[in-house]
Amino acid sequence: MGDSEYIIEMKHITKSFPGVVANNDVSISIKQGEIYALLGENGAGKSTIMSILFGMYEPDSGEIYIRGKKERISSPRYATKLGIGMVHQHFKLVSNYTVTENIILGMEPQNKLFGFIPRVDIKKANRDIAELSERYGLKVDPTSVISDLNVSTQQRVEILKMLYREADILIFDEPTAVLTPQEIESLLEIIRSLRDAGKTIIIITHKLEEIKAIADRCAILNRGKLIDVREVKDTSTAEMANLMVGRKVTFTVDKTEADPGNVVLRVEDLSVKDEMGHEAVKDVSFEIRSGEIFALAGVSGNGQNELVDAIAGLKKAEKGHIFLNDKDITESTVRERIESGLAYVPEDRQNVGLVMGYTLKDNLVLKDYYTDKYSSRTVIKDEAKAENGTRLIQEYDIRSGKGNDTIVSSMSGGNQQKAIIAREIEMNGRVVIFMQPTRGLDVGAISNIHKQIIDERDRGAAVLLISLELDEVMNCADTIGVIFDGRINRIAKASELTVEEVGRFMMGVEKGGES
Secondary structure, eight states: OOSOSEEEEEEEEEEEETTEEEEEEEEEEEETTOEEEEEEOTTSSHHHHHHHHTTSSOOSEEEEEETTEEEOOOSHHHHHHTTEEEEOSSOOOOTTSBHHHHHHTTSOOEEEETTTEEEEOHHHHHHHHHHHHHHTTOOOOTTSBGGGSOHHHHHHHHHHHHHHTTOSEEEEESTTTTOOHHHHHHHHHHHHHHHHTTOEEEEEEOOHHHHHHHOSEEEEEETTEEEEEEEGGGSOHHHHHHHHHTSOOOOSOOOOOOOOOSEEEEEEEEEEEOTTSOEEEEEEEEEEETTEEEEEEOOTTSSHHHHHHHHHTSSOOSEEEEEETTEEOTTOOHHHHHHTTEEEEOSOIIIIIOOTTSBHHHHTTTTTTTSTTTEETTEEOHHHHHHHHHHHHHHTTOOOTTGGGOBGGGSOHHHHHHHHHHHHHHTTOSEEEEESTTTTOOHHHHHHHHHHHHHHHHTTOEEEEEESOHHHHHHHOSEEEEEETTEEEEEEEGGGOOHHHHHHHHTTSOOOOBO
16 A cells, blocks of 8 residues: 555545536545445435446546555446445346356356366355355355345345455445345444455445444535535534535424324225235235324335235235225226325335336326326327426426436436325325335435325325334324234324334234234
8 A cells, every 4th residue: 555544535526417516526535444434315426426436437527546546447347456346226136147146247267178168167156155155244145046035135145246356445335225124233244344354345325323333434425515524433413414414404203193084095804915926915904094194114024015016006915905985996907096096106216116218207297197187189298298397396306417308217216206206296196105205315305205294194195104214104103003924913003102112013022903
C-alpha cells in the first residue's frame, strides 16, 4: 500500500445521467478493515458511487485511488482484478445452474484431459467452495441449484462469488432489503466475520439500526451531495435520519382513532396452495371494515403472499370464500375484482407492479386505460394520459429524469414504488391492499407512505396492510392479525398488543385465538 492509511480514496467524483446529477463532487476515503456505511434516501446517489467503484460506470470527473495507487476502473472485470467485489440488490445469478457453476462462471478452474484438452474441474471447485463456505459460516451447499434456494441463501452465494474471486473490498448494496429479521441477524454476523478476516466492507443502506449495529463510520448522502461523515458510535439514529433527509423526521405516525363502518372485505375458511402444491394458507378467516387498517404481521414465508394473491385473483383458492361488499369474488377474474373496487400495491414492484419497459405515464393508467376516461372506442386518448401522469408525478413527488416519458426501469426503486402507490390510490378502491409498501425505502419516503395509508382509511377504504416490519404494523394498524405457518393465530385491536407479544405470535411461540 502507498503511504496512505486509506485502502480506497474517491476524490471529487461527479456523475450525471439525463436530468439527474447522481453524484455531485463526492469525496470519500475508506480505511483498510473497516465497515463503512453509505446512508441516504432513495436516489441520493449511494448506488451510483459504488457502481463507479465497481467499474459499472465511469465518473464524469474525479479520481480514484486503490491502495494508494491511482486507478481507472473501466469495467467490473478490472474491479475484480483489483480485489473489489459487489453484491447487488437484485442478484445476478443463473437460476438453473448450481451454486458452484454460478461462482466459477468466467474463471473456471481447468485441468487437462489426456494432458492437453482443457476441461472444467468441477470437483475441485466444489471442494474449494465448500471450504470457503465453511470458513466464513455461510452454510451453502455447492451442488444445490439456484432456483431451489431461498433469497437469503442466494445472497450468500453472491458473497461466496466475491470471496472465490479473492476480493478484499466487499460492497453490499441494500443487503437486508429482502431478508427476514432472523436472516438479517445472521447476515450481520457474516459481515462481522468477514471484517475480522481483514476484509474492508462498504454497505449501502437506509436502515439506521443496522448501521448502529455494525458500521464503524457512515457517510451520509443527500440528493447527490456528501453531507457528512460520522463515527457511528458517537451519532444517534435520530441525528442520522435528520442528516439523511435534511429535515427532522418523526418516527411516529399521526393518526386519529379509527371509526370503522360496515364490513367490506370478508375472508372465510380460505386455504391456498403454494407453487410446490403445499398448503400455504390454512383455514384463514378475517374481516376488514371500511375506515379500518387491518395489518397482517408475520415473518416472511408464512403464507402472506399466497393469501394476498388469492384475494387479488392471482392464485386460485383451494377452498373457502372471499367477499367484497357481500359479493362473492372467489372465482372472479382480476379485472372483475378491480372493477368491484379492489386496489393492490404488490410486494414485487418490478415483476407484478409495473411493466418495466413502459413509460411512467403508461404505467400510471394500467388499471383503467380501457375506460372512457382514457379511450374512445379503440383509440387511447394520449392527452388524458399525459395530464394524468403530470398530475400524479407532482402530487406523489415521483422523481424521474424525463417526467411522463421516463421508462420506469430507469427509475430508482423508491420512485417505482411511488408510481404504483399513486396509481392504486387514485382508483379510490373500496379495499386497498398494501403488501410490504415501504420495503427498501428510506425514512422520508416511509413516513409519506404511512400518511397515505392512513388517508386511505380516513376516506373510508378498508385497508389490508401486510408487512414484515413490526414498527410499521404497530404504527399504522387499528387491528392486527398475526400469521404463522399459514394460520392466523391471533387477531386483536392494535392498542391491546405490545410489540413483544406480536413478536412471540409471529415466531409461533404463543398461540392465541380471537380476542
